[in-house]
Amino acid sequence: MEIRFAYWVPNVSGGLVVSKIPQRTDWSYDYNAWLAREADKAGFDYALAQARYFASYGAEYQLEAVSTVAALATTTQRLKLIAAVHPGLWHPAVLAKVGTTIDLISRGRFAVNIVSGWFKQEFTGFGEPWLEHDERYRRSEEFATVLRGLWSGEAFSFRGDFYRIEAPPLKPKPVQSVPEIFFGGNSKAARRVAARVADWYFMNGNTLSGLKEQIDEVSALARQAGRTVRFGVNAFVICRRTEEEAQAELRRIVELAEWEAVGAFREQVKQAGKSSPEGKGMWANSTLEDLVQYNDGFKTGLIGTPESIAEKIRELKSIGVDLVLCGFLHYSSDLVAFGREVIPRVRQDSPARQAESAVGA
Numbered sequence: 001m002e003i004r005f006a007y008w009v010p011n012v013s014g015g016l017v018v019s020k021i022p023q024r025t026d027w028s029y030d031y032n033a034w035l036a037r038e039a040d041k042a043g044f045d046y047a048l049a050q051a052r053y054f055a056s057y058g059a060e061y062q063l064e065a066v067s068t069v070a071a072l073a074t075t076t077q078r079l080k081l082i083a084a085v086h087p088g089l090w091h092p093a094v095l096a097k098v099g100t101t102i103d104l105i106s107r108g109r110f111a112v113n114i115v116s117g118w119f120k121q122e123f124t125g126f127g128e129p130w131l132e133h134d135e136r137y138r139r140s141e142e143f144a145t146v147l148r149g150l151w152s153g154e155a156f157s158f159r160g161d162f163y164r165i166e167a168p169p170l171k172p173k174p175v176q177s178v179p180e181i182f183f184g185g186n187s188k189a190a191r192r193v194a195a196r197v198a199d200w201y202f203m204n205g206n207t208l209s210g211l212k213e214q215i216d217e218v219s220a221l222a223r224q225a226g227r228t229v230r231f232g233v234n235a236f237v238i239c240r241r242t243e244e245e246a247q248a249e250l251r252r253i254v255e256l257a258e259w260e261a262v263g264a265f266r267e268q269v270k271q272a273g274k275s276s277p278e279g280k281g282m283w284a285n286s287t288l289e290d291l292v293q294y295n296d297g298f299k300t301g302l303i304g305t306p307e308s309i310a311e312k313i314r315e316l317k318s319i320g321v322d323l324v325l326c327g328f329l330h331y332s333s334d335l336v337a338f339g340r341e342v343i344p345r346v347r348q349d350s351p352a353r354q355a356e357s358a359v360g361a
C-alpha cells in the first residue's frame with residue numbers, strides 16, 4: 001500500500017509545540033476550514049482532529065473534534081476526516097449514529113480515533129469515574145466492538161461489562177461499509193486491544209527501533225486474532241532548505257519552551273503508559289525536551305531538507321509504517337510546502353529508482 005499522509009487539525013490553541021516561538025497557525029474554525037481545503041489540494045489523505053476538553057500543554061481553547069470534522073466534511077472533497085473520541089465521555093451507540101450522519105454528509109469520509117484517556121481531570125471534572133489504566137482499555141475494546149456492530153447495519157446485541165446493547169438495524173447505514181477505526185496508545189493493553197479491534201494503530205513519535213518493536217508486536221497479536229492492523233506514526237515536520245536551518249529551528253523551539261507547562265504536562269501523562277501494570281507505554285521514556293512536542297514528534301526525525309525527509313519516510317515505510325501523521329510549526333506555510341516538496345518525492349520514485357527496479361525486474 002502506498003504510504004498515506006495525515007495532518008493534525010489545529011483545533012486547540014497554542015500550536016503543536018509548547019514554546020514561545022511564534023507559530024503561524026490558529027485554532028479557529030474559519031482558519032481550519034481554509035487549512036483543510038489546502039490540505040485536500042496538497043495531497044494529504046487524512047485530517048485528525050484531537051479531543052481536548054480542558055487546557056493542558058497550553059491548549060487553552062479547544063474546538064470539539066466530532067463537530068469540527070462534521071463541518072470540515074462540507075468544505076473538503078477528498079480528505080478522510082478522523083475525530084478523536086473518549087469512551088466514557090461518549091456513548092458508542094450515540095457516536096455510531098453521529099458518525100453515520102457525518103459519513104453521509106462527507107460521502108464516506110468519516111473515521112474515528114478511539115483514545116482511552118490520560119488526562120484524569122477531564123473525567124473527574126465532568127463527574128465521570130476515572131478508571132484504572134487497563135480498565136480504560138477494556139472499556140475501549142467494548143466501545144469499538146459496539147461501534148462496529150452497529151455500523152454493520154444488522155440488528156445487534158451485546159452484553160459487556162460497560163455497555164449493553166439490544167438494537168434493531170440502525171438506519172441509514174454509513175456510506176462506507178464500516179468507517180475506519182484508529183486507536184491511539186502505546187502500553188501493552190493498548191497493543192492487545194488495537195490488535196483485536198482496530199484498523200489502525202497510532203503511535204507517538206519514536207525512533208525506527210522503537211517503532212519497529214511496536215509494529216512487530218501488534219502485527220503478531222493481530223495475526224493471532226486472524227486480523228491485520230495498519231500503522232500510523234506522529235512526526236513533527238521541520239522542512240527547510242538546509243539541514244542546518246531545520247536543526248536551528250528545532251533548537252529555537254526548545255530554547256523557547258514553556259517549561260512550566262511542559263512540566264505540568266509531564267505530571268498529567270503519568271496517568272498514561274507509566275500507570276499501566278508493566279509501567280511502559282506512551283511518554284514513559286520521554287525526556288522533558290521530547291515533551292515540548294506533546295506527542296514526541298521530534299523523535300521521528302522528519303527534520304531536514306525535502307530530500308532527507310523523503311528518505312526518512314521511505315525508511316519508515318520499510319519497517320511497516322503505513323501513515324505519517326504530520327504536525328507543523330507554521331501551518332500557514334509549512335503544510336502546503338510539505339505537499340509540494342515532500343509528498344511527490346515519496347510517492348513517485350525518482351527516475352534512478354525506477355531504473356533500478358526495471359533492471360531488478
Ligand SMILES: Cc1cc2nc3c(=O)[nH]c(=O)nc-3n(C[C@H](O)[C@H](O)[C@H](O)COP(=O)(O)O)c2cc1C
Nearest residue numbers: 050051084115116184185186187190272273281282
Ligand atoms: C496519534 C495519537 C493521537 C492521540 N490523540 C489523543 C487525543 O486527541 N486526545 C487524548 O486525550 N488522547 C489522545 N491520544 C492519547 C492516547 O489515547 C492514550 O491515552 C495515550 O497514548 C496513552 O496510552 P498508553 O497509556 O496506552 O501508553 C493520542 C495518542 C496518539 C498516539
